[in-house]
Amino acid sequence: MGQVRHHDNFPSTPGKVKMDRSNYFGRVTSRWHSTASARLLGCSALLLAFALVVLFRVSSSSDLGDGGYFSHSDVHWAFKPTRVWEKKVRQSCLPRREDNPMVVLVTGAAGFVGTHVSLALKKRGDGVVGIDNFNSYYEVSLKIARQELLAKHGIFVIDADINDAFLLKTVFELVQITHVMHLAAQAGVRYAMENPGSYVQSNIAGLVNIFEICKAANPQPAIVWASSSSVYGLNTKVPFSELDRTDQPASLYAATKKAGEEIAHTYNHIYGLSITGLRFFTVYGPWGRPDMAYFSFTRNILKGKPINIYQGPNNKDLARDFTYIDDIVEGCVASLDTAEKSTGSGGKKTGPAQLRIFNLGNTSPVTVPTLVDILEKYLNVKAKREIVKMPRNGDVPFTHANISAAQTQLQYKPETNLETGLKKFVKWYLSYYGDNTPHESLVAW
Ligand SMILES: O=C(O)[C@H]1O[C@H](OP(=O)(O)OP(=O)(O)OC[C@H]2O[C@@H](n3ccc(=O)[nH]c3=O)[C@H](O)[C@@H]2O)[C@H](O)[C@@H](O)[C@H]1O
Numbered sequence: 037m038g039q040v041r042h043h044d045n046f047p048s049t050p051g052k053v054k055m056d057r058s059n060y061f062g063r064v065t066s067r068w069h070s071t072a073s074a075r076l077l078g079c080s081a082l083l084l085a086f087a088l089v090v091l092f093r094v095s096s097s098s099d100l101g102d103g104g105y106f107s108h109s110d111v112h113w114a115f116k117p118t119r120v121w122e123k124k125v126r127q128s129c130l131p132r133r134e135d136n137p138m139v140v141l142v143t144g145a146a147g148f149v150g151t152h153v154s155l156a157l158k159k160r161g162d163g164v165v166g167i168d169n170f171n172s173y174y175e176v177s178l179k180i181a182r183q184e185l186l187a188k189h190g191i192f193v194i195d196a197d198i199n200d201a202f203l204l205k206t207v208f209e210l211v212q213i214t215h216v217m218h219l220a221a222q223a224g225v226r227y228a229m230e231n232p233g234s235y236v237q238s239n240i241a242g243l244v245n246i247f248e249i250c251k252a253a254n255p256q257p258a259i260v261w262a263s264s265s266s267v268y269g270l271n272t273k274v275p276f277s278e279l280d281r282t283d284q285p286a287s288l289y290a291a292t293k294k295a296g297e298e299i300a301h302t303y304n305h306i307y308g309l310s311i312t313g314l315r316f317f318t319v320y321g322p323w324g325r326p327d328m329a330y331f332s333f334t335r336n337i338l339k340g341k342p343i344n345i346y347q348g349p350n351n352k353d354l355a356r357d358f359t360y361i362d363d364i365v366e367g368c369v370a371s372l373d374t375a376e377k378s379t380g381s382g383g384k385k386t387g388p389a390q391l392r393i394f395n396l397g398n399t400s401p402v403t404v405p406t407l408v409d410i411l412e413k414y415l416n417v418k419a420k421r422e423i424v425k426m427p428r429n430g431d432v433p434f435t436h437a438n439i440s441a442a443q444t445q446l447q448y449k450p451e452t453n454l455e456t457g458l459k460k461f462v463k464w465y466l467s468y469y470g471d472n473t474p475h476e477s478l479v480a481w
Pocket of ligand 1: 225327
């Protein structure tokens with residue numbers, strides 16, 4: 037796959053240095069090449085430059101912690117679409133229904149929400165192709181298992197990064213993408229303190245790259261993308277409404293999602309892209325994310341390890357408007373179905389385009405200790421609870437969604453409460469990780 041990664045839209049990606057043969061060193065050495073000593077000097081300079089570049093890359097990637105700016109699949113040194121690859125993309129995008137089918141590019145398709153949304157679309161007959169960079173933020177094996185699940189349903193997930201403009205353009209030239217469901221992101225509120233660069237790389241640079249590709253496409257697709265409840269930050273007025281202020285984010289994650297909403301406004305305004313942002317509220321369920329509390333608590337409870345339960349100021353329990361994955365999928369699909377067409381053509385706006393933001397929550401916050409009570413019940417194991425003060429690392433004390441806009445415009449109606457949803461999660465967890473469960477009695481509820 038190509039020799040050098042193509043960054044048509046991002047000439048330089050943070051932390052990445054490209055060798056360019058027409059650069060300064062090349063010109064200087066060619067002027068001096070007449071004498072042997074000059075040639076030697078030129079070679080030494082090139083060697084030194086090369087060593088510096090290597091050193092810089094090594095040091096910058098190690099500074100960035102696990103995953104760094106670049107995942108294992110981020111650099112496509114040799115991307116050349118083969119016939120087999122093109123066939124896979126085309127087949128995956130083939131709709132199986134007659135009535136106005138969509139062809140959807142799902143980014144982050146091997147992620148938690150991406151997998152469920154891709155399946156839902158494919159099952160009803162839409163064409164779907166996924167893209168995912170399979171980074172190591174959490175266990176890659178789970179992402180590969182999701183990819184295999186999707187493959188069984190005829191969905192091809194391309195192993196590539198959303199910053200790879202050349203690859204995305206190739207996909208858009210190959211098939212007519214009508215909608216983009218943009219779910220690829222660096223998730224996690226607390227990890228932003230460990231690896232801030234990855235949030236900028238995925239949630240800002242990656243988002244802009246997706247918008248750039250969509251703006252240039254003809255016809256332009258409509259875009260639905262994942263923002264986050266975290267944009268409400270330190271707000272105290274509940275429930276959170278889309279009309280509330282979102283200018284006091286508590287984490288870099290939240291700040292990048294908020295920035296994404298502003299960037300969406302710009303691309304809608306200038307280029308006529310139809311864009312819908314969805315503020316997800318702590319989504320959970322089968323095939324979920326191991327970094328999230330309900331998942332890591334389950335793992336640790338089963339292993340007999342203690343779990344940290346954070347507490348807010350004045351020993352107040354933290355609470356979240358936990359939202360079950362099936363409800364989120366309904367909201368995502370309804371957003372795609374109600375998305376109007378983009379109005380741009382040839383990269384230029386021809387009229388005003390739709391721009392929407394919706395809360396997708398459950399509207400009934402539950403405290404973290406209650407979540408642990410429910411897990412204990414379905415795992416049939418007592419948790420070793422350690423109550424600790426909420427660390428100052430980006431968390432907010434509570435979230436609570438006002439979903440009236442989504443109710444009215446998307447007919448969004450969350451139906452799964454935390455008890456039912458966690459029961460389904462535990463059932464999946466035990467079937468997926470089977471052997472790791474310490475007691476045979478665990479599946480006997
Ligand atoms: O809605 C969102 O926009 C975000 O939702 C999710 O963030 P959060 O709501 O923070 O979920 P999650 O980590 O499961 O912590 C849940 C609760 O457990 C508490 N918590 C957490 C860890 C721990 O060890 N102890 C603990 O008490 C913790 O303090 C919190 O009160 C997504 O991860 C994020 O990507 C984003 O999508």
